[in-house]
Amino acid sequence: MKNLFLALFTFAMLSSCKTIKSNGNSAYANDKKPNATSLINNPIIKDKYTGDPAALVYKDKVYLYAGHDEAPNDFNFYKMNEWLVYSSSDMVHWEEHSVPLKVTDFAWAKSDAWASQVIERNGKFYWYVTVSHGAINGKAIGVGVSDSPTGPFKDAIGKALVTNDMTTQTTIDWDDIDPTVLIDDDGQAYLFWGNTVCHYAKLKSNMTELDGPIQTISLPSFTEAPWIHKKNDWYYLSYAYQFPEKIAYAMSKSINGPWEYKGILNELAGNSNTNHQAIIEFKGKDYFIYHNGATQPNGGSFRRSVCVDRLYYNKDGTMKRVIMTSEGITY
Numbered sequence: 001m002k003n004l005f006l007a008l009f010t011f012a013m014l015s016s017c018k019t020i021k022s023n024g025n026s027a028y029a030n031d032k033k034p035n036a037t038s039l040i041n042n043p044i045i046k047d048k049y050t051g052d053p054a055a056l057v058y059k060d061k062v063y064l065y066a067g068h069d070e071a072p073n074d075f076n077f078y079k080m081n082e083w084l085v086y087s088s089s090d091m092v093h094w095e096e097h098s099v100p101l102k103v104t105d106f107a108w109a110k111s112d113a114w115a116s117q118v119i120e121r122n123g124k125f126y127w128y129v130t131v132s133h134g135a136i137n138g139k140a141i142g143v144g145v146s147d148s149p150t151g152p153f154k155d156a157i158g159k160a161l162v163t164n165d166m167t168t169q170t171t172i173d174w175d176d177i178d179p180t181v182l183i184d185d186d187g188q189a190y191l192f193w194g195n196t197v198c199h200y201a202k203l204k205s206n207m208t209e210l211d212g213p214i215q216t217i218s219l220p221s222f223t224e225a226p227w228i229h230k231k232n233d234w235y236y237l238s239y240a241y242q243f244p245e246k247i248a249y250a251m252s253k254s255i256n257g258p259w260e261y262k263g264i265l266n267e268l269a270g271n272s273n274t275n276h277q278a279i280i281e282f283k284g285k286d287y288f289i290y291h292n293g294a295t296q297p298n299g300g301s302f303r304r305s306v307c308v309d310r311l312y313y314n315k316d317g318t319m320k321r322v323i324m325t326s327e328g329i330t331y
């Protein structure tokens with residue numbers, strides 16, 4: 001009898017240990033057990049080099065727009081002729097669509113499918129792009145338009161929206177790059193852009209004409225790549241800071257400033273001298289989208305790769321510094 005009791009007691013103890021262990025494992029399983037694939041979600045696009053991400057949340061999807069880095073391995077500058085578009089319902093799985101827009105779609109442009117952003121208004125999608133102008137010296141901003149977020153897009157105005165001769169604060173001819181756009185709650189649209197000098201202007205409701213003067217914003221060590229977004233009652237202006245680039249940001253209660261500098265948001269992106277961010281909220285979570293040179297053996301400053309990591313805000317509205325990961329988004 002005593003032996004039987006001991007045997008039953010020992011069996012019960014072993015079973016309960018097993019249960020605890022197995023409960024621990026199943027809790028982990030509920031949280032989606034990582035596997036070899038889910039540990040390397042960054043970069044999110046592995047079969048092409050992609051740079052300068054911009055993202056649009058529309059209905060239940062995220063649309064990711066990026067420039068196609070086509071520089072051969074022995075070429076140390078940008079070679080970019082077209083933009084690409086991808087979509088996702090969960091930020092983990094991305095579907096590539098047909099090439100939606102090329103430099104050659106702008107008859108007045110000659111090269112350089114640099115940074116861009118798409119926004120939706122009244123069911124139309126407006127794509128603000130950087131290109132080199134064919135007739136006016138320097139970089140310029142054009143506008144593409146489409147009835148679908150995946151395109152195809154066509155030139156919305158048949159000429160540039162912004163040309164280098166419209167901005168005179170600096171003598172460089174590449175200060176009219178990297179457009180970012182916001183439609184405020186009252187319906188007023190704003191375009192921000194710049195290199196060395198951060199410019200901004202109102203847009204008319206047709207989204208294809210400036211509405212008023214081009215103004216400038218003073219930001220510490222502003223290099224390029226402004227990204228304007230709003231969350232709750234704060235406006236955020238993030239941008240590439242110094243060179244090689246980190247991402248810094250400023251906040252304001254008004255889109256017209258004053259902007260208060262809040263510090264570094266993201267560190268150097270490894271072996272890429274640019275970092276170029278987009279910031280979105282999707283299905284209740286915040287994301288920081290950027291590029292690095294992670295795709296090896298030839299990735300780097302001119303063969304870049306888009307990555308995504310989570311972004312977190314503090315209670316006072318400031319943003320926590322981004323932690324760039326190889327895992328990326330795994331759920």
Ligand code: FUB
Pocket residue numbers: 051052067078113114115130177178224225274275276
């Ligand atoms: O892709 C060309 C340029 O590199 C972009 O316009 C800048 O923002 C930088 O990422």
